[in-house]
Amino acid sequence: MVRVLIIEDEIIIARFIEQQLLSSFPCTTRIAVSVKEAREAMHELTPHLLLCDINLQDNQSGIALVTELRQQYSFEVIYITSYQNRSIIEQASATNPANYILKPVDEAQLFAGVQLVMNKISQTAAVGEKLVNPAALFNTTERSILQLIRDQKTTKEIAQALFLSPYTIKNHRHNICRKLQLEEGNNALLKWVMQYSHLL
Structure with missing residues (x-):
């Protein structure tokens, strides 16, 4: 069962994403609406996949958060964001995301974006683990x-x-x-x- 962490500060969007995932994929989900909650969830859930907003209305962007978490955990990440400018996309690509989905996101976009990553996760043993120090x-x-x-x-x-x-x-x-x-x-x-x- 794939463990998915949804990092999204708008709870309505987070719930929509969660509902779509649970109806389409064999997975367990958790929502984090802040950087603090995301850090706690990473420790408790060790997710295989993060669906992460970039603008988190917090003191840290989603890109900076993913960069920080990659020091401790192995996971795939899909950014779901309204940012379309080139510099943000380049910053995001430096974290090696599995996908980048633009808001507003619909059911078909989400399914297509996540399906490709689910296949990759099933073939990678180390994803969803705390990294060795x-x-x-x-x-x-x-x-x-x-x-x-x-x-x-x-x-x-x-x-x-x-x-x-x-x-x-x-x-x-x-x-x-x-x-x-x-x-x-x-x-x-x-x-x-x-x-x-x-x-x-």
Whole structure:
């Protein structure tokens, strides 16, 4: 079941969006009408998808809020907004949204915009999770190894860079995989590193 957080300060619009989602998709929803409520909901719900207004009548825009939340959580975002000017769209695109829907939004627009993202969510395991904080999870050597993996270094090259044996590096990689609950085959660790390289 996909968890959706609707961040919209106009409750009538928020309720309309919620009603359309619940009638069209297998999902659970929650509405946040302020930045404060959105932060609380993220912690409690860890949503897969945010439908976020840009102008929140708050001390922070929807774009700034999404940028902040991306430091801690993995999610997809669709902006639903009346902003059509180029600079706002460029700012929004910097947060890598899954879609950008212009208000006033109707049932067909909303369904089309969300359907594409729902397919993507079902194929991405990490969406809807709190992000790992490497500083808390890994020791200094493990963080160095992850950074070198990010730089596409082989086990042998990592061993040379850190003045350790390849066997020791393999042990460290095994421990890192165990901490992340990753399978050791299929380049799972490399995929994780590339997905969360901004955290390293």
